[in-house]
Amino acid sequence: MKKGVTIKDIAKKLHMSVSTVSKALNNDPSISALTSERVKALAQELNYVPNEAARHFKLSRTFTLGLIIPDILDQYYAFAINGVEAVAEQRGYHVILSQSHEDVATEQKIVDVMVRHRVDGVIVSVTKNTVDMQPFRKLLQMGIPVVCIGREPKGGMFDFVTSDNHEGGFAATDFLIKKGHRHIAHLMGPEGMRTSHARYEGYKAALEANGIPFREELVKAVDLTPEGTYRAMEELLQLAEPPTGIFTFKNYITLEALHYLKTQRPELLEKIGFTGFGNLPILHYLDHKPLASIEESSFEIGEEAARILFERMSEKDEEEPTQYHSRQLPCRLVVHDHL
Numbered sequence: 001m002k003k004g005v006t007i008k009d010i011a012k013k014l015h016m017s018v019s020t021v022s023k024a025l026n027n028d029p030s031i032s033a034l035t036s037e038r039v040k041a042l043a044q045e046l047n048y049v050p051n052e053a054a055r056h057f058k059l060s061r062t063f064t065l066g067l068i069i070p071d072i073l074d075q076y077y078a079f080a081i082n083g084v085e086a087v088a089e090q091r092g093y094h095v096i097l098s099q100s101h102e103d104v105a106t107e108q109k110i111v112d113v114m115v116r117h118r119v120d121g122v123i124v125s126v127t128k129n130t131v132d133m134q135p136f137r138k139l140l141q142m143g144i145p146v147v148c149i150g151r152e153p154k155g156g157m158f159d160f161v162t163s164d165n166h167e168g169g170f171a172a173t174d175f176l177i178k179k180g181h182r183h184i185a186h187l188m189g190p191e192g193m194r195t196s197h198a199r200y201e202g203y204k205a206a207l208e209a210n211g212i213p214f215r216e217e218l219v220k221a222v223d224l225t226p227e228g229t230y231r232a233m234e235e236l237l238q239l240a241e242p243p244t245g246i247f248t249f250k251n252y253i254t255l256e257a258l259h260y261l262k263t264q265r266p267e268l269l270e271k272i273g274f275t276g277f278g279n280l281p282i283l284h285y286l287d288h289k290p291l292a293s294i295e296e297s298s299f300e301i302g303e304e305a306a307r308i309l310f311e312r313m314s315e316k317d318e319e320e321p322t323q324y325h326s327r328q329l330p331c332r333l334v335v336h337d338h339l
Helices: 007-014 018-025 033-045 052-059 075-090 104-116 134-141 165-178 193-210 226-238 251-264 281-283 296-314
Strands: 064-071 094-099 120-122 144-148 159-163 184-188 218-220 245-248 273-278 292-295 326-329 332-335
Touching: 007 018, 007 033, 007 094, 018 033, 018 052, 052 218, 064 075, 064 104, 075 094, 075 281, 075 296, 104 120, 104 134, 120 296, 134 144, 144 296, 159 165, 159 296, 165 193, 165 245, 165 292, 165 332, 184 193, 184 226, 193 218, 218 226, 226 251, 245 251, 251 273, 296 326
Parallel strands: 064 094, 064 120, 120 144, 144 159, 159 326, 184 218, 184 245, 245 273, 273 292
Antiparallel strands: 292 332
16 A cells, blocks of 8 residues: 655755755745745645644644543533544644443443543543542543543542532522422432432522422432333332422423323423433423523533633643642523423
8 A cells, every 4th residue: 555755855856954844834034935835736736745643743642632422422421522523623623522322331432442542631431330530540641631520529639620519409499499390309310420419409598598308308319310210200100299390300200201101100290390401402392391491601601611621731841730620510491482
C-alpha cells in the first residue's frame, strides 16, 4: 500500500532542508514569501496531509477529550454531550464518546482505553453502581484531569458539576402539594447514588415546609429498570392509603409508572399526578404525562464541566489540586398543558 507524502518527500523534490519545509508549512516568518509559496504549492499538488500524531507527540497532547456516560439515549446526557462538544470545538479539541451502560466493569475498561489513547482529560457520569473511584484516581495520578457530571462521585476529590437536586426535589414535591395532594410518594433513584439522596431530601423538606407528615412507606428506591418501577408501583398501590401524587427521580421512571397504570390499573390514570426530573420533548405528544417536570440545564452542565476540565489541563503544577470545584446549576419547574 502506498504511503502518504511526507515533509521529507517535499524537501527532496525542492532541494531544501526538512526544517525549511516544515517552517514554510507552519507560516514561520523567517521563511521568504517565495519559498513558502513554492513549498505550499507542491504540498497541495502532492496531496500532503500533516502528521497530526507527530505534532501531538511533540506537544505532549493529543487534543482529544474522553467522555463517559451511562446511556446516550437518555436526553440528559444527549444535551450534556452537546455542551461538552461546543466548548471542545472552540478549543480545537475532539471528543471520544463511550457508554458504560451502567456497568462498572465496562466503565473500567473504557478508562483503560482512554489511557491508551492518551486523552488529555476525561468527563464522566459514573454508573449507578460505581463505588470505587480508583480507576479515575489513577487518571489524576497520571496527570489526566477528571470532571464528574450529573452524579456526585464517592469520596470527593473530583471536580463535579450537576443541577441543584435538592432545590428540584423541593419544587417538584411542593408543586404537587399546591395542586391539593397530601399523600405524595417518591420513586427514589438507586440508594447508592448521592443524587438520589439529594432529591429525596428535597422531597422531605417540601413535606415539612407544608406541614405534611413524612411517611416512610411512600418512598420506594428503584434501580432504573422498568421491572423495578413496576414492583414499586405495585407496592405503593397496595397501601391502605395509597398515593394520589408521585414525585419520580426522573421522568423515564414516570413513563414506566404510567405504563404500569395503563396496563394494570387504568382506572387510576387520571387520579394520580406525577412530577419528575427531565423535561423530555416526547412528553408534549403524550395523552398521559406528568403534571410538571424539573428541567435541568444539562447542556450548560456539559459546558461548565468542559471549562473546568480545560482549566485543570492548563495548570502547570503537577500536584493534585487541594480544592475541587463543586458547582450546582439551578433547575426550572415546567408545567405541562393537559387536554
